[in-house]
Amino acid sequence: MTTSPPLTATAIAVAGLTKSYGDQRVLDGVDLTVRSGSIHALLGSNGAGKTTVVRILSTLLKADGGTATVAGHDVATQPAEVRAAISLTGQFAAVDDILTGRENLVLIAKLRHVDDPRGVADQLLTRFDLVDAADRRAATYSGGMRRRLDIAMSLIGDPSVLFLDEPTTGLDPQARLEVWRTIAELAAGGTTVLLTTQYLDEAEHLADRIAILHGGRIIADGTFADLQALLPPTEVEYVEKKPTLEDVFLALVRHEQ
Amino acid sequence: MTTTAHLSDTTTLLGRSLRHISRSPDTIITTAITPIAMLLLFVYVLGGSISVGQESYVNYLLPGILLITIASGISYTAFRLFTDVSTGLFERLQSMPITRSAVLWGHVLTSLVANAVSLVLVVLVGLLMGFRSGAGVVAWLGVVGLLALFTLALTWLAVIPGLTATSIDGVSGFSYPLIFLPFVSSAFVPTDGMPTAVGWFAEHQPVTSIVNTLRNLLAEQPVGDDGWIALAWCVGLLLVAYALAMRTYRRRIS
Ligand SMILES: Nc1ncnc2c1ncn2[C@@H]1O[C@H](COP(=O)(O)OP(=O)(O)OP(=O)(O)O)[C@@H](O)[C@H]1O
């Protein structure tokens, strides 16, 4: 059976996704649509279930119910096809500490069967400003360097959909801006990015659309302007200037409770 | 997934963890040091009062010491796997379009190589202490094959704590019983001198038949039934360990 993915502008389609751990219902019917080539932010407090969503979409975890397709493939029934289309940068930088930065990149390039693993590694080292540290073990890298290496590893093989789970947590402002710039470039080049974050300003600056995950559901989804318009009228009077995403987030989350 | 892709992914991951070993050769030394210490202790301190018949005690003892070497060496497989899981590298690899079990095979084959190096070290020390064998090529092949099977069986067993342990102590703890199993076997002293119950256990646990087989192969003696029993134990353990490890693995990744 060889069905090519439907020619659609939808990169990720999630409907009614549920997941429980024991009695705890972490996802309670998540619906989400991500357009191809866009940056979609998934915003939520600690424990909201962001990582759980990402792990389900990247075939690492089975959902209890609902459906999810990534790049036209069902994550539950066509996981191999999904894995061929995606790349995951998890919440904590997953690099091999004993290998050097260059060896980490070559390892992934070989596993992705790209034509010139060393060449690809060299390009990424330059692009992520890791040339000087290329032949040092990753264990000696700073947090920011690890994260850059981690993201660089995710770009090998030109995945069409990239999952970034809190890509800038723990980075200094400078490194954060660099990661933002990289993500924006990727999206400009046609890569779809689903990124989770707890930083409201990150979602506000970087994302084309923002989905707020709360109480196991997406309680709001739209552009920043859409979300601003959602601010409940009772809240508007407390907000003097144009509402920030923080105002909207807090108002919506409070409203739900 | 094609077989060539599986082979190439496994080779890539094998290369990676062999690099780990070459960068921490202390893991090989640590594996070999305890068995070597036991060899010295038993041969030079206790050996004088242990009677094993005609053979020199070092010839008698070495096979059991080799099994102890393997039992302590495989805990590094659990350790390396645990490190991959806890750093998230395991999940990264599982989310990639590779043959997923290649991640395990890379570690398992690495274990074969690392244990082979440790075993060579122990045998070299044995030679210095007077171990001699006139065994021919076929007998040595038998020795190597049996040791490799035993290593594979224990390595697949080590995969289980590697995948499931929640702390580093849990990872290393599991191998202690394996290291002590040879003490209640014919590895150090003949089983006839043991109390009835202990002797019965010693006679029927896998280490005794494996040790006896190795000893007879090295001494150019017929291996008899022990050979088949040892082979059956190794293959049986291997199949059970592999099945359990794969089941644990499938639970881990779904
Ligand atoms: N393996 C697990 N077993 C039990 N509970 C789990 C497991 N994984 C996650 N949870 C629970 O599910 C909930 C959602 O976790 P998740 O990691 O998806 O949240 P998150 O939004 O990514 O949080 P954070 O911002 O802290 O990363 C949490 O309450 C967490 O404790």
Ligand SMILES: [Mg+2]
């Ligand atoms: Mg998370």
